[in-house]
Amino acid sequence: MIRLLRPPQRRRVARSSFILINRLAPGGTARRREGRRALFFLALLTLALSQGACETPPLADLSRARSEVGRAEREGALRYAAEELGQAEEAVRAAQRAVVLQSARFSFRRDYRQAHFLIQRARFYAVQALRLTRLRRDAAHREAQEEMAKLTDSLARSREVKRFLTPKDPSIHRLLMGAEIDLDVAEMKMKAQDFTGALQAAKSGTSRVGEAEQQLLSTIVQFTSHPDLSSWRKWVEDAVHKGRGQGEVAFVVDKLRRRMTVYRQGKAAQTYSVDLGLGGMERKLRAGDDATPEGLYQIQEIRGPGQTRYYRAFLLDYPNAQDRRRFEEARRKGLIPRGADPGGLIEIHGEGGRDRDWTKGCVALTNREMDELARMVKVGTPVAIVGYNPRDQENPW
């Protein structure tokens, strides 16, 4: 093979072969020197390879991922995006394990691709957690504010509801008191930035008010289809007819609506809010039951200022014959205690306008309204007191 080469090439090959033989051959200064050089280059090569093979761990990315997770936590991800936060934390831990694992390996064998992937995953979930936290927290804040406004409105409406309540409606009272306390709690939680808690409290209050209104509505519905409805209609028509016949007015007290209508010439002329007896919608049976009677009455006596404790008073002819019959029937059935009597002194009087039932069976209006009525009333003016006035088409709620 050497022979096939040209003379200069032959000389170079021969020289190289000589050097190589000298290196491998034992002994000789030149050979030793060459050997040391070879070892030196081998050491350098080892160092260079070990340095070059050591892949840099993604510490900066890992630290960034950790700080993003921490930020999400600080903004409340635990409450508003717990699942995403958990995924991010898990990915950070896994990335940390991957980094430690790879760092512990021989430098040639380190591979941080899995760690990179996990860090990206952690950052993705941390960003998601932060985004969802802000969205959900803002939504909860808004929703809590809306729900609290709704509850405030429904509680304001419930003040109207309360007007129709009597101590004999304990469950409705309890519900409304609970709703008021829920609103207080919602306000305290809003101050503490606990929007979810505020929303929960406000929803609880709204639900209680809704339940109270339902109970009240069912009471109203009962009265609009009450067995006494035909009697009520007859009393109203008789009173209105009687008033028209006399060219006078007629009063119709609607207990359900807490309203008194003045009929003139057969038509509703004025309406007034009234306060009733503590018994509310209960029908009077006997003295001391604090209920307002139901029936067709007429004014027996008109008392002006100084003649009554209640500014002005129109005394009704309660109990009439029908009231006495009902009283006797109830007594026979044992519905009323022995020694009881039907009571009396039922009036339309002043000192009212308290927006609640408080009398012992009378119908109370404001003093100014009593002044107005005093100008149109006479002894004999018909007064129908009914549970529900069918002539009044307005929704009783």
Next chain:
Amino acid sequence: MKRSWLGLAVLALVLATVACAKPPQSDSDAAKAAMDDAQPMAEKWASAEWQAAQSSMSAAQAEIDAQNQKWFKNYDHAKELLAQAKADAEKAKAAAATNKETAKNEATTAIADATTAVEAAKTALAGAPKGKDTKADLALFQQDLDGMSTTLSEAQTAMQSEDYTTAKDKANSVKEKATSISDQIAQAAAKKAGGKK
């Protein structure tokens, strides 16, 4: 001369090996165990201390990471940081227990105060002057107080489910309303109302 070259070669190999020394796994495990132990309580009841513990743990992990990439690894500082993280986790757990107990005591006190206020209002109600003008008000107060008693039962339920904040808020609201009723009764007592029928 030959020896020094050989020494250099051996040193290079040793360095390559030393660069892959293991981190302080047992310290790390202990700190993580302390963190895991503290987390359920501390997250809810000692969030500031819990975040401090998390920061310490992150610092320790960062130090381990930093050492992992060095040729001459020294985990002494990492060990100190891990010990700090462990101590912080234990501190967070202890703070959580204290804070929870404080919240529980505050809620218990608030409920007791509210109960006292309701009872005081009931006593005032029983002694209030009764007449046609006041009977309705007194009856409504009674209904309100009954409603407050129901709310106090709800506060007790919240206590049982460890929702001390809600229990306290409800109790404080009840106390305020019951006190208001007592005040109104006291004012009403100043006026003497007579009955009519």
